[in-house]
Amino acid sequence: MRECLIVGRPNSGKTMFALNFAGYLGAKNIDLTFRNYEGIITCRHLSIEDAKRELCGYTLHKTRSLQSMILNMKVGKATINFKLTDTCGVSEKIHADEAIRKGMAQTISLLRSVDLILHIVDLSFISQDFSNQSPIDLEFYKYGMVRKSYLLLGNKYDLHSAKANLSRLANTFPKATIIPISALYNQGFREVKACVARSI
Template sequence: MKEFAVVGRPNSGKTLFTLNFAAFLGCKTADITFRAPDGLLDCRHFGIAEAKRELCGPMIHKTRAVQSLVLKVPVGKTAVSFKLTDTCGVSEQIHGEEAVRRGMAQTLSLLRGTDFIIHIVDAALATDSCLAGEANIDREIYQFGIARNRYIMLANKTDLPAARENVARLTAAFHQATVLPVSALYSKGFAEVKACVAGNV
């Protein structure tokens, strides 16, 4: 079964995307497997709304370890299972808390082994340095993914006017990637993401 890793900066909308995309694919509930950086596994059953209440939020680094769901996407006349794995957000700074540092290391390790990278960018916060091509974590993820030819960028939060304006700038700055505008909050742009998953599963 192929694994699709959802990665990006903290607060970019990875967890909300993961849960609303599961709902978009028809799930009313989610069995989420949490894998701590030390390898300890825990599986919990949630309603989607309950999972969003518990696992998403404006607090930076709400997610501190990988959490996976097994989903199905229609391909032709069959449905193919894949693993969608939400991760701890990554950034340039060395974080003060050990749990976050370990979570980020776990994300980077997962990136190396995953089959496909779904890179979420908060388009409302697409900074000039990110767009100008200076070294930063978004560009590192992009270059890594492009080199492996198994990558899409989701320009998220396009329900916000500032984000909508930045989509064209992101597309130009990350011109080798497919950049899909989405709103994880309103499940917008998800049909295109589903088509991409179906094509790579």
């Protein structure tokens, strides 16, 4: 089965995107499979609303393991199943918590094997010199350019501060296909769905 991997800094909105995108594709409830760095797998059946309440939040590193769900999407007359995997956010510093360090390593190790990388950036976080401000985003971008199957999602476009930053993102990562989205309000999802459909 084809797999889409969601990566980005902590707090960029990866989990919010995963859950609201699942809802956008028609899911009411989801079966989430959690796989931690030791390979321990647990499954939970949750409504999307409960999952958002529990798994999204402003506290950094709420997501510490891989969280996958199987979704289906209509492509023409066919319905195609694919796996959407949310990950532990990656940042530059060596985190004090071993579980988070290993969660980050788990994210990076999965990059090689997936069919599409969805790289999420928080548009409200971007400064003038974004590649120096966020070297990890630059690394994801460079890797994505080599891999080709890569989409850059500029999230939190609903926030006033985000609007002006879209061009900064485009200037910093000029070769990427960028879609402005609001994971919170399901904005830009039609465009994301079209790109995902081409990759699965």
